[in-house]
Amino acid sequence: xxxxxxxxxxxxxxxxxxxAQGGKRVGMKWQLKVVKTDGSVEEYLHTKVIGxxxxxxxxxxxxxxxxxxxxxxxxTYFLYHEKxxxxxxxSEIFSVIKAVLAATSYGDAAVVLNEHxxxxxLKRSRVEVVSVDICELADAELLCRTEELDGRNRWDKSRIxxxxxxxxxxxxxxxxxxxxxxxxKIFSMGLSLVPASLIKQLVLGDAAVVLxxxxxxxxx
Numbered sequence: 655x656x657x658x659x660x661x662x663x664x665x666x667x668x669x670x671x672x673x674a675q676g677g678k679r680v681g682m683k684w685q686l687k688v689v690k691t692d693g694s695v696e697e698y699l700h701t702k703v704i705g706x707x708x709x710x711x712x713x714x715x716x717x718x719x720x721x722x723x724x725x726x727x728x729x730t731y732f733l734y735h736e737k738x739x740x741x742x743x744x745s746e747i748f749s750v751i752k753a754v755l756a757a758t759s760y761g762d763a764a765v766v767l768n769e770h771x772x773x774x775x776l777k778r779s780r781v782e783v784v785s786v787d788i789c790e791l792a793d794a795e796l797l798c799r800t801e802e803l804d805g806r807n808r809w810d811k812s813r814i815x816x817x818x819x820x821x822x823x824x825x826x827x828x829x830x831x832x833x834x835x836x837x838x839k840i841f842s843m844g845l846s847l848v849p850a851s852l853i854k855q856l857v858l859g860d861a862a863v864v865l866x867x868x869x870x871x872x873x874x
Contacts, residue, residue, distance in 0.1 A: 685698070686740065688741070689741055689744070697827075703726040706767070707722040707751060707755070710764075716760060725755065729751055774841075777841050781808075781841070783807045783808075783848050783850055783853060785804065785805030786850065797847050809837075811834070815829040817857070832861050833857075835864075836853065836860055840856070
């Protein structure tokens with residue numbers, strides 16, 4: 655796949671594609687669906703690709719939103735016009751983004767993207783959720799006695815998504831946004847054992863913030 659993309663999209667070709675389309679997203683005959691790692695399906699969002707590329711460009715010292723938009727055009731064009739499939743996995747999108755970056759003059763950004771991807775996988779593999787409700791000091795001390803803990807589960811943000819969708823009737827894209835916010839907070843804490851009660855507090859807090867922001871946008 656990488657060689658095919660390199661041949662198809664040089665840095666100049668992405669610029670020509672962007673200009674030829676008048677700076678707009680290339681025409682699409684259908685809405686591409688994305689199959690997530692947890693098996694759920696959602697619509698492909700071109701803006702998410704722009705955001706991902708923009709972030710890794712900035713982290714590699716090459717911040718340029720216009721370049722991010724051009725490279726995102728190449729990714730979206732390839733997915734719609736070369737694969738000719740109505741669905742794509744999130745890992746395939748990741749591979750195409752990385753290949754487009756590597757095929758142009760943004761190899762450093764491709765390295766950053768790859769490192770970030772594997773760092774997230776490593777963190778997810780090291781975090782466990784424990785069925786502990788922290789109300790007293792004795793409850794917190796349980797976290798230090800791992801041999802006494804029951805109900806330990808590997809961190810899985812898809813459970814947060816499912817809970818928000820089923821229990822609170824929140825749309826899946828919004829639920830995924832909230833779950834991502836919670837995951838970022840959990841990872842930044844550096845905890846290997848996370849109480850379920852803490853996750854619940856973070857989920858409800860972030861859900862309230864996101865839903866309030868959505869209501870404000872609707873009434874603005």
